[in-house]
Amino acid sequence: AHSARLYHTEMFREDLPTFQQNFDRLFNKAVLPNILKWKQYPRRGKAVVLPAYQWLSENEIPVRGHCIIWPGWNYLPAELRRHERDPDSLRRQCAERIDSLMADWSGKLAEWDVVNEVYMQDDLLQICGREILVDWFKQVRRLDPAAKLYYNDANTLANHQPGHADHYYGTIKWLLEQGAPVDGMGFQSHIHTLVSPETVYRRLDRFGNLGPDI
DSSP states (O other): OBOHHHHOTTTSTTTHHHHHHHHHHHOSOEEEOGGGSTTTHHHHHHHHHHHHHHHHHHTTOOEEEEEEEOOSGGGSOGGGGGGTTOHHHHHHHHHHHHHHHHHHHTTTOSEEEEEEOTTTOOHHHHHHOTHHHHHHHHHHHHHSTTSEEEEEEESSSSSOOHHHHHHHHHHHHHHHHTTOOOOEEEEEOOOOSOOOHHHHHHHHHHHHTTOSBO
16 A cells, blocks of 8 residues: 555645555555655655654555666656766666665565666666676675565556567576565556456466465
């Protein structure tokens, strides 16, 4: 469940108690979405999202962090492009991003989306090589060993794009072969077209054979 109203208290102050009551009744997990992304987090920071996390923690609702690296220029800090022609520098910047985020959140969240939408947003991989995905997963595991680590992507269940789904499947398989600690696969569901339950189950079964949680 999206937790925006839990931390945008200045926007939803009047209905926050009702929202919290219904959230606690209807959901058993929360996602801290945009505020933790690399482009937003340094500007708005932990102080904005902390009230939501505190309430969720007090109510024993596990929390997922989304996302550590979204590797397309559109979703990265603009200043990162200064390192576009220097793969080693980009790798260091990514490692520092993970170090910084884990310094704030290690041991607090149940799950992390380590990487997001690689099929459509792969600029960092084009420069640094896809091996950097393995590095990211291993670094997060080292710094936050209790959290479950996910690779998240879209257009694999509803809005199905066979090439996209094949890429997702193949990348997860390759990551596991490289020893990356991928604990789970995220199936982002911005559903714009109707799809039958049978089709969804069939698509999930394919990925279930890989081993990580769905």
